[in-house]
Amino acid sequence: MSTVTPGETAPRGDxxxxxxxRSLADLLAADERPARPGPFAASMAFGWRAMLKIKHVPEQLxxxxxxxxxxxxxxxxxxxxxxxxxxxxxxxxxxxGVMVMSVVMTTMYTGIAINNDIDKGVFDRFRTLPVWRPxxxxxxxxxxxxxxxxxxxVMLTAGLVIGFRPDGGAVGVVAGILLxxxxxxxxxxxxxxxxxxxxxxxxxxxASMTVIFPSNFLSxxxxxxxxxxxxxxxxxxxxxxxxVASAVxxxxxxxxxxxxxxxxxxWSAALVAVFGSLTVRLYxxx
Amino acid sequence: xxxxxxxxxxxxxxxxxxxxxxxxxxADRAVDGVDLTVQAGTVYGVLxxxxxxxxxxxxxxxxxxxxxxxxxxxxxxxxxxEADTVRGLVSLTGQYASLDEDLTGxxxxxxxxxxxxxxxxxxxxxxGRMLEAFALVDAAGRQVKNYSGGMRRRxxxxxxxxxxxxxxxxxxxxxxxxxxxxxxxxxxxxxxxxLGTTVLLTxxxxxxxDRLASRIAVIDKxxxxxxxxxxxxxxxxxxxxxxLRLRDPGQRAEAERVLALHLAAEVxxxxxxxALTARVxxxxxxxxxxxxxxxxLAELARRGITVDTFSxxxxxxxxxxxxxxxxxxxxxxxxxxxxxxxxx
Numbered sequence: 001m002s003t004v005t006p007g008e009t010a011p012r013g014d015x016x017x018x019x020x021x022r023s024l025a026d027l028l029a030a031d032e033r034p035a036r037p038g039p040f041a042a043s044m045a046f047g048w049r050a051m052l053k054i055k056h057v058p059e060q061l062x063x064x065x066x067x068x069x070x071x072x073x074x075x076x077x078x079x080x081x082x083x084x085x086x087x088x089x090x091x092x093x094x095x096x097g098v099m100v101m102s103v104v105m106t107t108m109y110t111g112i113a114i115n116n117d118i119d120k121g122v123f124d125r126f127r128t129l130p131v132w133r134p135x136x137x138x139x140x141x142x143x144x145x146x147x148x149x150x151x152x153x154v155m156l157t158a159g160l161v162i163g164f165r166p167d168g169g170a171v172g173v174v175a176g177i178l179l180x181x182x183x184x185x186x187x188x189x190x191x192x193x194x195x196x197x198x199x200x201x202x203x204x205x206x207a208s209m210t211v212i213f214p215s216n217f218l219s220x221x222x223x224x225x226x227x228x229x230x231x232x233x234x235x236x237x238x239x240x241x242x243x244v245a246s247a248v249x250x251x252x253x254x255x256x257x258x259x260x261x262x263x264x265x266x267w268s269a270a271l272v273a274v275f276g277s278l279t280v281r282l283y284x285x286x
Numbered sequence: 287x288x289x290x291x292x293x294x295x296x297x298x299x300x301x302x303x304x305x306x307x308x309x310x311x312x313a314d315r316a317v318d319g320v321d322l323t324v325q326a327g328t329v330y331g332v333l334x335x336x337x338x339x340x341x342x343x344x345x346x347x348x349x350x351x352x353x354x355x356x357x358x359x360x361x362x363x364x365x366x367x368e369a370d371t372v373r374g375l376v377s378l379t380g381q382y383a384s385l386d387e388d389l390t391g392x393x394x395x396x397x398x399x400x401x402x403x404x405x406x407x408x409x410x411x412x413x414g415r416m417l418e419a420f421a422l423v424d425a426a427g428r429q430v431k432n433y434s435g436g437m438r439r440r441x442x443x444x445x446x447x448x449x450x451x452x453x454x455x456x457x458x459x460x461x462x463x464x465x466x467x468x469x470x471x472x473x474x475x476x477x478x479x480x481l482g483t484t485v486l487l488t489x490x491x492x493x494x495x496d497r498l499a500s501r502i503a504v505i506d507k508x509x510x511x512x513x514x515x516x517x518x519x520x521x522x523x524x525x526x527x528x529x530l531r532l533r534d535p536g537q538r539a540e541a542e543r544v545l546a547l548h549l550a551a552e553v554x555x556x557x558x559x560x561a562l563t564a565r566v567x568x569x570x571x572x573x574x575x576x577x578x579x580x581x582x583l584a585e586l587a588r589r590g591i592t593v594d595t596f597s598x599x600x601x602x603x604x605x606x607x608x609x610x611x612x613x614x615x616x617x618x619x620x621x622x623x624x625x626x627x628x629x630x
Binding site for chain 2: 017018019020023024025026027028033034035036037041042045046048049052053056057117120121122123124125126127128129130131285
């Protein structure tokens with residue numbers, strides 16, 4: 001009920017100075033519109049955002065620093081004696097695989113990050129921008145590539161300290177890590193799809209783990225498939241993670257496992273084709 | 287006002303033209319045939335309670351949701367078929383701050399600047415000037431999660447203006463703000479409109495629509511139940527009412543007769559034995575109402591009736607709103623064509 005209104009008294013100056021209408025006018029009037037950013041520029045801008053988030057919340061690197069070291073030490077010493085005679089022997093086999101496992105597990109966080117953005121509303125702002133639509137997601141993935149690289153280097157260092165001696169030398173190791181990052185980038189699209197598909201971050205985590213956990217363990221990361229019963233071996237041999245782990249292991253070992261590398265790249269392309277397009281569809285429809 | 291070509295340079299014609307917009311979520315028809323026409327260069331208020339379909343309507347207009355029925359054009363561009371063009375013309379400040387809380391204020395604006403196509407350096411420069419205009423320079427280097435509600439809202443609006451939109455959607459821009467921050471947001475909105483940007487504002491505060499918007503659509507249960515200028519909406523429930531408190535309850539009957547005679551209106555006797563309320567008749571507008579009310583006062587004084595307090599209220603939009611939603615709840619309602627009967 002507006003009775004005799006006591007004028008509009010707007011007490012101000014206490015905490016926030018009023019907005020300067022004149023400078024706002026200058027800002028809005030002066031500039032002509034810049035050309036829209038292309039897909040690459042937009043993706044780089046979102047990638048920059050991902051880097052900033054790492055800078056401001058460095059504790060999120062826990063899963064690519066402390067956890068991987070823990071995995072290396074734990075599995076090497078847990079299984080080493082039984083499977084290869086000694087931890088030092090075993091790590092020659094295990095390290096490339098455990099790197100794959102750890103990085104693949106990290107892909108889950110891309111989906112969680114997207115899911116968080118949707119909750120917060122910042123996603124809506126991005127979606128009203130006239131930019132190439134997948135750029136938001138590609139931006140996350142660019143940030144994640146940094147995380148995957150950190151995880152790889154950290155694990156490699158831990159491995160070297162406890163006795164990993166790659167015969168492939170620096171070239172083999174770098175090639176292995178690059179291949180792993182390519183695969184992880186592609187695999188992440190499964191996470192982005194879940195991130196857009198389900199309602200909360202716990203479900204993203206659950207759904208991602210349901211994919212990640214079995215595909216890591218039903219592979220040749222820990223055990224040579226030759227020791228497995230026939231049916232299991234068939235399964236393991238067809239698991240993409242097995243191809244990746246074998247390829248990375250081969251590269252670091254100094255041979256060039258052409259077939260495994262080809263399989264890995266093929267799987268990467270297939271993952272992007274399927275889950276990338278599903279993600280973009282969901283993004284547009286959300 | 288709208289003659290600044292630099293600001294978005296909106297094409298001629300209405301900023302928004304929506305016809306029969308429908309959005310369903312399962313069995314729930316969240317938006318059930320909304321028509322809206324918003325002229326360029328004005329503030330248009332969309333008023334309604336929680337869950338009326340305001341946000342859903344805005345999201346369809348801003349290309350975030352695809353309508354299940356009907357169509358909408360923004361400056362002549364279809365929101366579905368020409369979504370990308372529309373995105374180049376609009377900005378949305380959502381109900382929840384649409385900012386990245388982990389980033390600083392400056393970084394948020396630089397990011398959005400780069401996404402509108404500025405180089406990193408010009409994005410930085412423009413973001414800096416924007417923070418200056420919005421008096422947020424001191425907070426530029428702080429993470430947004432540490433901002434107060436008012437600062438956040440400010441930055442949010444600043445972010446929406448980075449791409450000089452021709453049309454700005456403000457979805458409940460002051461929900462959850464303290465009165466001072468609310469006033470400041472209102473000032474900002476006025477400044478923006480003075481620069482020629484069209485604003486569509488949703489709110490559940492009638493006060494807010496009253497102060498800012500030139501035309502208002504009242505929506506309830508996914509439908510527009512009334513539309514018009516503020517004046518038209520208010521006139522539809524009568525031009526106001528007087529409230530009196532007398533010193534002596536014994537004089538109330540006589541006062542009632544005076545009111546009925548001079549205002550030609552039904553007088554309500556409140557539960558309070560000394561209080562009366564009467565609508566001031568429809569004719570004559572506000573000035574007429576004030577004049578008639580003062581005549582009533584003079585007449586009461588002449589008869590020796592002591593009036594303790596007196597007030598003449600324009601019908602608030604609250605009354606309009608309650609009148610409209612009540613009637614609709616009662617009658618399954620057709621839009622507009624308003625009669626009185628508002629609880630004050």
